[in-house]
Amino acid sequence: MINHPINRQLLSEVEAIARAAGAAIMDIYSRPIAVTEKADQSPLTQADHAAHHLIEQQLSRLSPLLPVLSEEDTAAFSGADAQSRYWLIDPLDGTKEFIKRNGEFTVNIALIEHGKSVLGVVYAPALEVCYRAAINLGAEKIDAQGQVTQLHVATHHPGSPWRLVGSRSHGGDAMPALLAQLGEHELVPMGSSLKLCLVAEGSADVYPRLGPTSLWDTAAAQCVVEQAGGSVVQLNGDTLSYASTEQLLNPYFLVLGDNQQDWPSLFRAS
Template structure:
């Protein structure tokens, strides 16, 4: 994967930041809210970010198909090497509408079902997480400081730090927490949940509810390059090869620990 370079990662980060600026221009005023066929909300910020990202990715020297949440019909499939861009122009639309700042721009590069480059940018927080295979995972804070990140190693007996969805908590998660024992739960929106595990601020993020491919792919790369894992409940890695099925199975985002999670979930 010699095409995965720091320069490409920087270009994608710049695209995500510019999409974030377009989102924030709308965030600061009144905006329209529509409803998709699946009853999920859609704002003009989703559309504006999608248009900018699609145009800018198409202008890169690396010409790849684009699968965006806001244009699934325009995706004809991966290239002959199994590569494509997987994009959520505005992840956390409900958080955007609530104006709590916990929404992101997600851009991932997929090769043979694996997320090999990912950029997650939270424009209201001015924080970015970037990663690529062979390069590593990094957080760029609101002051522009860039640092390598690693997942935490949970010490047996310590309180578990668990991330949960702010908008999609459910009974299944509570049942898991009851079995887990001493824990603290951090509620968070969008793909920032995965990034908290990647930077070592949380030990695990069990997702026992619906998500789509574009919700997880960019942050998945960040987690893996930071030394963590994103696996289905059967232990197999989450995969992005089959774009005919855009819904992910339930999954676990894990730092370093020795807990038998499948047994806990049985």
């Protein structure tokens, strides 16, 4: 159980865990990468395992009684605690990008309370960039030089091209139809949860996700987006939630800055 409130000390401790996991990943990144397949045919590497074990051990020291749901050991998760809290982690988000060695992979650690991501750290070890946020504390980006920047989503101005970010490895069959409706736009491909973070920092207006993702892919970055003034909503307009872990897959969703458009209606009309 966490014995202190959600504050900058806790955020810094979780960031340190993410950075330690990132160091373990980069140690393996520097060597030949052995790849196996999970039951769903998604790739798995030694780095996934190493980061998982490190994060799990360090979170257990930080909060011994708080359950952990990790992509790499879903069977060990018995549910949220009596206060509806749990850690939700993706030890290596963007394994395909890791294998491609393009740097677009992250460590994701989120704290969930009553279905909401109330603290999130997204660390991209190859880029040495960290995004962090917590409820009532705002969202920040820490670059490779240690410079800290407060994050705010961008406002899209009518008549200017929409700046969209999309998955580098999972485009989705519905994207071409959406793009055709938008007219003039810019589409930036990106891997892992960095897509959400680009919206949070104002580098993109919207990230439509029309393909499969899991709870651990989005939770940490969703906190960053929301604390930067944006939103992550399902196509019906409801906020993406982590209250139920019986279904590990997310519905399709939209990551929105201050876009002045009813994007869910656009999808329902398509």
